[in-house]
Amino acid sequence: MVTAIKERITLDVTAQEYREFQPEHILTVKNLEIFYGEKRAVNGISMDIGKNNVTALIGPSGCGKSTFLRSINRMNDLIPGARAEGEILYEDLNILSDDINVVALRKEIGMVFQKPNPFPKSIYENITHALKFAGMKKKSVLDEIVEESLQKAALWDEVKDRLHKSALSLSGGQQQRLCIARTIAMKPTVILLDEPSSALDPISNAKVEDLIVDLKKDYSIIIVTHNMQQASRISDKTAFFLSGDLIEYDDTEKIFTNPSVQKTEEYISGRFG
Amino acid sequence: MEKLLPARERLLKSKKSSLDGEFRGKIMVILCAVLMISATIAITIFLGTKGLQSFTKNGISIIEFLTSTKWNPTDKANPAYGVLPFIFGSFAVTFLSALIAAPLGIGGAIFMTEIAPSWGRKILQPVVELLVGIPSVVYGFIGLTVLVPFIREHVGGLGFSLLSGTIVLAIMILPTITTIATDAMSSLPNHLREGSLALGATRWQTIRKVLVPAALPSLLTAIILGMARAFGEALAVQMVIGNVRNLPSSILDASATLTTIITLNMGHTTYGSVENNTLWSMGLILLIMSFAFILLIRYLSSRRKVR
Numbered sequence: 001m002v003t004a005i006k007e008r009i010t011l012d013v014t015a016q017e018y019r020e021f022q023p024e025h026i027l028t029v030k031n032l033e034i035f036y037g038e039k040r041a042v043n044g045i046s047m048d049i050g051k052n053n054v055t056a057l058i059g060p061s062g063c064g065k066s067t068f069l070r071s072i073n074r075m076n077d078l079i080p081g082a083r084a085e086g087e088i089l090y091e092d093l094n095i096l097s098d099d100i101n102v103v104a105l106r107k108e109i110g111m112v113f114q115k116p117n118p119f120p121k122s123i124y125e126n127i128t129h130a131l132k133f134a135g136m137k138k139k140s141v142l143d144e145i146v147e148e149s150l151q152k153a154a155l156w157d158e159v160k161d162r163l164h165k166s167a168l169s170l171s172g173g174q175q176q177r178l179c180i181a182r183t184i185a186m187k188p189t190v191i192l193l194d195e196p197s198s199a200l201d202p203i204s205n206a207k208v209e210d211l212i213v214d215l216k217k218d219y220s221i222i223i224v225t226h227n228m229q230q231a232s233r234i235s236d237k238t239a240f241f242l243s244g245d246l247i248e249y250d251d252t253e254k255i256f257t258n259p260s261v262q263k264t265e266e267y268i269s270g271r272f273g
Numbered sequence: 274m275e276k277l278l279p280a281r282e283r284l285l286k287s288k289k290s291s292l293d294g295e296f297r298g299k300i301m302v303i304l305c306a307v308l309m310i311s312a313t314i315a316i317t318i319f320l321g322t323k324g325l326q327s328f329t330k331n332g333i334s335i336i337e338f339l340t341s342t343k344w345n346p347t348d349k350a351n352p353a354y355g356v357l358p359f360i361f362g363s364f365a366v367t368f369l370s371a372l373i374a375a376p377l378g379i380g381g382a383i384f385m386t387e388i389a390p391s392w393g394r395k396i397l398q399p400v401v402e403l404l405v406g407i408p409s410v411v412y413g414f415i416g417l418t419v420l421v422p423f424i425r426e427h428v429g430g431l432g433f434s435l436l437s438g439t440i441v442l443a444i445m446i447l448p449t450i451t452t453i454a455t456d457a458m459s460s461l462p463n464h465l466r467e468g469s470l471a472l473g474a475t476r477w478q479t480i481r482k483v484l485v486p487a488a489l490p491s492l493l494t495a496i497i498l499g500m501a502r503a504f505g506e507a508l509a510v511q512m513v514i515g516n517v518r519n520l521p522s523s524i525l526d527a528s529a530t531l532t533t534i535i536t537l538n539m540g541h542t543t544y545g546s547v548e549n550n551t552l553w554s555m556g557l558i559l560l561i562m563s564f565a566f567i568l569l570i571r572y573l574s575s576r577r578k579v580r
Binding site: 073075078080103104105106107108110111112113115117118119120121129130133134179182183186 | 391462464465466467468469470471472473474475478482483486487
């Protein structure tokens with residue numbers, strides 16, 4: 001298998017073809033340690049993240065799951081004093097290395113935050129914002145991508161008549177779907193979601209969850225959530241974090257019905273955390 | 274708390290409460306507020322009546338006052354009271370100095386908040402504070418000894434010029450603009466920054482397309498506050514601008530502003546004379562302009578979108 005991949009590389013295939021050819025895993029984490037100054041927030045975790053899967057990261061606050069998530073598209077670079085050791089392999093490339101172009105990386109590994117954060121611009125401009133930076137200027141192309149990504153984010157019908165109104169006029173749930181839409185518009189391979197529905201009401205939450213399940217056809221999704229039901233509803237694999245350690249990582253069904261570690265069961269059943 | 278008394282005694286407002294500390298405190302702060310408001314109103318009324326006297330009592334036409342370029346109040350036979358050159362001078366130095374100081378100040382603010390928040394701020398912040406602390410007479414003095422000869426020798430003209438006034442004012446209003454712009458940029462919510470960076474925008478793209486537009490109303494407020502300061506500054510400008518009564522024809526010509534004419538002439542005119550009254554009228558123009566600046570700032574802050 002590995003030799004097969006290597007042969008493909010030597011044949012100078014495009015990244016797209018290579019991605020399609022690559023099996024199962026989109027990311028491989030090896031002995032990842034993350035520090036904030038002296039303090040270690042993530043203690044040497046290793047895991048494979050499945051392609052076209054929804055992977056849920058659960059655990060009590062401060063367990064390192066968001067820190068881990070933010071390291072995948074190098075958002076931790078913005079925090080003074082944060083540094084990571086170990087490897088996160090993406091197409092066999094360690095994306096934690098210093099010579100990674102983080103701007104290009106973030107185009108492929110997009111992120112949606114806990115609090116909806118649309119730019120104070122129109123709905124249309126929110127989506128075209130990053131596309132224009134990526135060099136897309138033609139209006140017809142932009143129009144098409146805007147419609148396509150809003151369709152995918154299940155927001156098109158609600159906003160198609162007011163694309164040029166301020167994004168801040170949308171409800172919280174709509175804003176969050178807009179943030180997902182503008183991430184999709186970049187055509188990433190991985191989407192990181194940091195508690196995307198914790199600030200939303202149950203109905204918006206349900207819409208966002210449906211959307212996530214829908215999106216895994218095209219994208220690999222990693223989601224941090226505090227909501228156990230959410231994790232069990234939408235994810236294929238679940239990783240349980242505690243105090244910076246990866247305690248258990250398995251199929252979601254197994255984790256929620258028959259976890260192999262005592263701590264996991266205690267957390268899931270609400271006995272601590 | 275022991276409940277010896279019935280609820281009626283314990284919980285109903287007593288008549289006596291009007292005399293307790295609560296009431297006294299309230300009176301004290303109300304008095305402070307009333308004093309401030311009445312001082313402002315009194316100055317406005319005084320300046321209004323004094324400023325209008327040259328038109329009502331001395332019969333100078335308002336149109337002539339505002340549009341004539343001839344200023345010769347001391348000519349006994351045929352006095353002329355046109356202040357257009359000074360109004361022009363005031364606006365010219367104000368806008369030109371803002372034109373210089375705004376990009377510098379906003380650039381400095383972006384440097385401090387976005388590019389080098391730790392050490393950049395540590396260095397620039399004290400520099401800016403120091404600039405605020407230097408008295409305007411010192412700015413004028415430095416302008417007079419360094420800037421005026423420099424312009425005379427290397428640029429042209431007498432040195433005393435609109436340009437000198439502009440440069441001195443630009444340095445003076447720089448800290449105002451920088452400070453407010455820095456506050457505006459650093460009060461932007463962090464999630465805007467992260468949202469843009471997470472989409473693969475570069476830092477510069479994020480600053481240019483997300484952060485500056487989001488902070489724009491506050492940045493304009495910073496510029497306008499700087500302009501208000503420039504418009505009202507008298508001493509430093511007076512020392513370098515040359516103080517002539519003619520409309521300047523180039524940026525290297527000597528000029529005068531409303532404020533410099535007032536400070537130059539208030540000493541040697543008699544209270545109640547026509548010339549003295551016209552100085553009050555110029556003061557009124559300054560007051561009206563500062564109201565205009567405040568209104569503009571109000572309008573802009575009501576348009577602030579992100580909090």
